[in-house]
Amino acid sequence: MAHERVAVIGDRVYRPAGWWTPTVHALLRYLHDVGFTRVPRPLGVVDGREVLDFIPGDSGSAGWRRVVPEAGLRALARLLREYHQAVEGFVAPPDACWALANGPAGAGEVICHGDFGPWNIVWDGLVPVGLVDFDFAQPGEALDDVAYALGYVVPFCDDAQAMRWQGYDMPPDRAERIAIFADEYGLATVDGLVEAVIRRQEMDGVYVRALAERGLEPQRTWVAQGFCEELAARAQWSRDNRALFRSSPSD
Template sequence: MEQELSGGNMDPVMRVDDTVRRVAGPWTPAVHAWLDACEAAGIAGVPRALGIDERGREILTYLDGAVLADAEPDVRWSEGILGAAAGLLRSIHDASVPLVADTGLSWRSPRHAPAQVICHNDFATYNLIVRAGALVGVIDFDFASPGSRLWDLAYLAYRIVPYAEDAADSDQLDRERRLRLLIDAYGISFAPDDVRAAAAGRLDELAAFTRGRARETARVDFLDHAAMYERDAARLRHLGPFG
């Protein structure tokens, strides 16, 4: 019996027993190569690629747990989970390095210079899975592509520090402290200003992409999302305070 999972804004995502079935495409072999590299590196927090089903959908293992974005505030904004998320991102980045130069792989998203690693491109609270107050892993690798470590870390910062306008229950958080903790947990000494600047650039691209999706689908809510990304990018560039 198939059960539709929430969060499939682009394509339907179905659960079948202990597996997940998703629409496959030209990018799927590349994504599976990355998931295989993570498995070979002993990284537990990613789905395993199990091939293609009889309907042409990719088959992945199901990560049991809840989406971090839906967790209670004490879990959602836990400094322990923030650090674990940065550590997991570093691990999957490191595992991806041999794939960056493989010109035989086709990715769904554009390549961003400097291409240092394979970026998840959506490593955020709504794709992080928690169980019993601890981070279990990350899902939704479909929009991966080569890019910089900072590109991915900056978007995680946007969502988990957080700098997003729609981040509920975050008014009392010490964002400067949380950003420093995130950078330290990732393990490369990025300057906080560089992380915020990269996040603003990431939001510029995301706003343009989301406006394009609004035109394709006639979904007005996409326009609302795009406008929020633009406001948040402006704030990250110090053009106005976070409210």
Template structure:
């Protein structure tokens, strides 16, 4: 579907690390489309049809061939509003929201010709995952609602792979002293409890915490070596070191996370 429309001013949108070409036009967002866009829009349509509202609504393509999504008025949590994540209630809320998404997507059947923008190979494929559930993709809406944005890298993955990335970024599990939390293990337990993880899932999640962070490092390293942007620039800016250090930090404390999650 291509939208016919009157001329409106375009406002470039910042945020995230790969927002080039993303603009606001009135109450919509326009961003470059790709082969994956029809599948992503089918996913978003499905989520809305089953009552999940924490995602933008797809509105087709505009006359320039860009995908069109509803604009969510509010503030992106990362980096200037990360204090919204300070309390345990916030950790519970985001974990429940992720669980609601995973439950909602369970009944989604992708189009037979679905093409996904797969960036990082997942550990397993039991759902269509978001693959970047993180503060830089969470908007705290002006109406009080929380909405996940940037669904363009959605694709086959698993609940725990999605959740491992969310734990690392929302708790956060960080090697940077400026972001480290003395209560990280407690927050991890709150996250797991709010999501509703069973014992077997908790055991399986622990090794994925470091593996998912290290996968980010490896992805950036490979893309930088190939000269692909914007990843080459992010690597040069030190993002690869950040993910490697986070992976080391998480893996060095694997027994701590396991004891906390299993109460042993």
């Protein structure tokens, strides 16, 4: 599948459709039906491109600085909690096809967003008004989404990257940011979160390779260019620097 650009024309968004699109559209319709309207409304598929309504606001790279202040970090965690609450009742059909899985959620699972980072949030100032890009939604434990988000918003990277690329004016207090996110999401403890992030980072390479094997771009190019090795290095950095994130003896 070729990697195509997303186009916004008027109040509609045109994105490349995939084998997962019908199932994702069913999910988006369900979310609207239960009142979680901060996701795009699906309008169909035309000439291999899915059509969605446009949610106005700032997204993409603009999202990074929105999660630096505590208010933005809490708002992000709250959005994830509210999404997980809204999606609990969604029952996908047995033949549901996701990008990285098949079938409905199992016992104790929800349909995770799968790519819950600040770039996939539509922001109005520090207020998240939209959640977009459900291409990698799939059944899983809600903690998977939490761990994925924490990897980017704590962040699980060195100070130089956090300050140069992610908008921090000073080295972040990572343990405090984990605690803030966990509190706003509604977790009773931060125990185990660091290890959950590392496990989720380790899965990134597995997912990229799986999508590349199915011919998806840009994942196929990423594999050819050695990006999976970079992903493995990120997880190794997190393992080597656990002390930066530790907020309890058990972590």
